[in-house]
Amino acid sequence: MRLFIGLTxxxxxxxAIADERDRLHVSLGGKPTTTANLHLTLVFIGEATVQTMQRLCHLLSRIDMPRFDIGLDRAGDFKRGAIVWLGCSAVPGELATLAETLRQALTDAGIPFDALAFAPHVTLLRKGQPVAETLASTIHWPVDSLVLYASESTPDGVRYRPLFHRPLK
Ligand code: 2AM
Structure with missing residues (x-):
């Protein structure tokens, strides 16, 4: 299975994110992320065994971090519109710390992950046009749990299935 840890x-x-996606889709085109799949990836693990999945649940259940808020206030893109996203002009310290804590826990456990620099974003569209704009109003996202997801291929396209939730304090 293909696994990643993220925020729902x-x-x-x-x-509110889906409304921004629909608004940007009109001007930028591309393939929209389905509403059910909207999420923010913290760490991408990739192909993993059932045993690794169980170890990840155990590891997540020991993460002891406070709740925090994310303010999504800008739209941008990677690779000239290949990925169009919502993100924040200033990444909250708690979000960066959470991603770093997870990466350190995975490293300590010897579980490999994609070590690309953390660039928090919610993917809205794929194969759209470049964009750089500040949203008319910030979307406030209270974060109260971490989620272990499986990325699954289905006849209707990719589906991100939550496997395990870890509440924050
Ligand atoms: P993306 O939204 O920018 O494509 C499941 O694939 C999730 O993990 C997506 O949110 C995807 O980011 C993210 N991800 C991060 N690193 C990845 C990688 N190396 N391969 C595939 N997806 C990755």
Whole structure:
């Protein structure tokens, strides 16, 4: 299975992100992320065995971090529009610390992951146009849990299935 650890927006936040996705889709084109799949990746692990999945659940259950808020306030892109995303103009310290804590825990456990620099974003569109804009209003996202996801291919496209939730304090 293909695994990653991420954040799931609460439904009101998910709907606000979906509204921005729909607005940007009109001007930028591309293939929209389905509303159910909207998320923020903290660490991408990739192909893993059931045993590694179980170790990840155990590892997550021992992560002891506080809740925090993310303010999504800008739209941008990677690779000239290949990925169009929402992100934050200033990454909250707690978010960076959380990603770093997870990476350190995985390193200590000997579980390999994609070590690319952490660039927190919610993917809205793929194969769109470049964009750089500040949102008219910031989307406030209260983060209260971590999620271990499986990325699965289905006849209807990719689906990110939550496997395990770890509440924050
Ligand atoms: P993306 O949204 O920018 O494509 C599941 O694939 C999630 O993990 C996606 O959010 C994807 O980011 C992210 N991810 C991070 N590193 C990845 C990698 N090396 N391969 C595939 N997905 C990756």
């Amino acid at each position: 927006p609460p439904s009101a936040v998910r709907n």
